[in-house]
Amino acid sequence: MKKIAVLTSGGDAPGMNTAIRAVVRRGIHKGLDVFGVVNGYKGLIEGDFTPMSLGSVGDIIHRGGTILKTSRCEEFKDTIVQQQAIQILRENEIEGLIVIGGDGSFRGARKLTELGFPTVGIPGSIDNDIAGTDYSIGFDTAVNTAVQAIDKIRDTAFSHERTYVIEVMGRGAGDIALWAGVCGGAESIIIPEADYDLEDVIDRIKQGHQRGKRHSIIVVAEGVGKGLQMGKEIQEKTGFETKVTILGHIQRGGSPSAYDRMMSSQMGALAVDLLMEGKKGVMVGVKSGQLTFTTFVEVEKGRHTIDLSIYELARSLSI
Incomplete structure (x- = not known):
């Protein structure tokens, strides 16, 4: 193998640049020519390649x-388009592709492998919902962003004696809400993976008020419902002033945390090594603290499951 390419696909996540840097520098260290594909699968089918050098990935780790x-490329789901992409790769003498993204991105990578082109994936998603790995790039930074926001909102909640409902991202996964809620000391955490009763949340707010607590923080995952509606209902049933903050896409941006940088660097380097060893159709990941890899087929069979013992811990600590 002499030439490989790397692309990022789906939602961006802090640490993707660190992973790109690792892929490029590990590849060059191993004697490979490395190309970047601009704009994900869309750029792939358009042949939008750029040669990557040591300097091209300088000062991007942060x-x-x-x-x-x-970008998201619906047309790449077409087998004919996938075959065209492989033809373009081969015309450019590229022999392997590293895809940084989420489960949708890996479905495209799996198709390329099944059609005869070697691919390796790196999990990049703040949602941390990808099967086959305990951790995906961007999650730690997103949680830290949410915790910092909760800390700031709590100051105002205390000062004005208000209840705040804070809606965080995560699609259908509750990892960000759970981790941010625990680390931010939320009185209640609402996630898709656990049954919840809004009446129970309201009762906990009232019980806290009876013992002198005049402010509360409720963290809700976007996959459960609308924070605005919950806030309205909580205010109506408690009589306490309730504000709603939707953190939104600020959780997707920002400088990656040290942990995200470390994991992105390790995963990027491992992805290059696996390609050079002849591995294909696999995603690198972390299991029980160890770097590993899983086939795309296994990744598509399920999704990363949340640790509900942390949810029970949160309930016991927020009495």
Whole structure:
């Protein structure tokens, strides 16, 4: 193998640039020519390649987003388009592809492998919902961003004796809400993976008020419902002033945390090594603290499951 390419696909996540840097520098260290694909699968089918050098990935380790840009490409689901992409790769003498993204991105990578082109994936998603790994790039930074916001909102909640409902991202996964809620000392955490009763949340707010507590923080995952509606109902049933904050896409941006940088660097380097060893159709990941890899087929069979013992811990600590 002499030439490989790397692309980022789907939603951006802090640490993607760090992973790109690791892929490029590990590849060059191993004697490979490395190319970046601009704008994900869209750029792949358009042949939008750029040669990557040591200098091209200098000073990006601390930057959020992705220097290669990213997009969602519905037409790449077509087998004919996938075959065209492989033809373009081969015309450019590229022999392997590293895809940084989420489960949707890996479905495209799996198709390329099944059609005869070697691919390796790196999990990049703040939602941390990808099967086959305990951790995906961007999650730690997103949680830290949410915790910092909760800390700031709590100051105002205390000062004005208010209840705040804080809606965080995560699609259908509750990892960000759970971790941020525990680390931010939320009185209640609402996630898709656990049954919840809004009446129970309201009762906990009232019980806290009876013992002198005049402010509360409720963290809700976006996959459960609308924070605005919950806030309205809580205010109506408690009589306490309730505000709603939707953190939104600030959780996707920003400089990656030290942990995200470390994991992105290790995963990027391992992805290059696996390609050179002849591995294909696999995603690198972390299991029980150890770097490993899992086939795309296994990744598609399920999704990362949340640790509900942390949810029970949160309930016991927020009495």
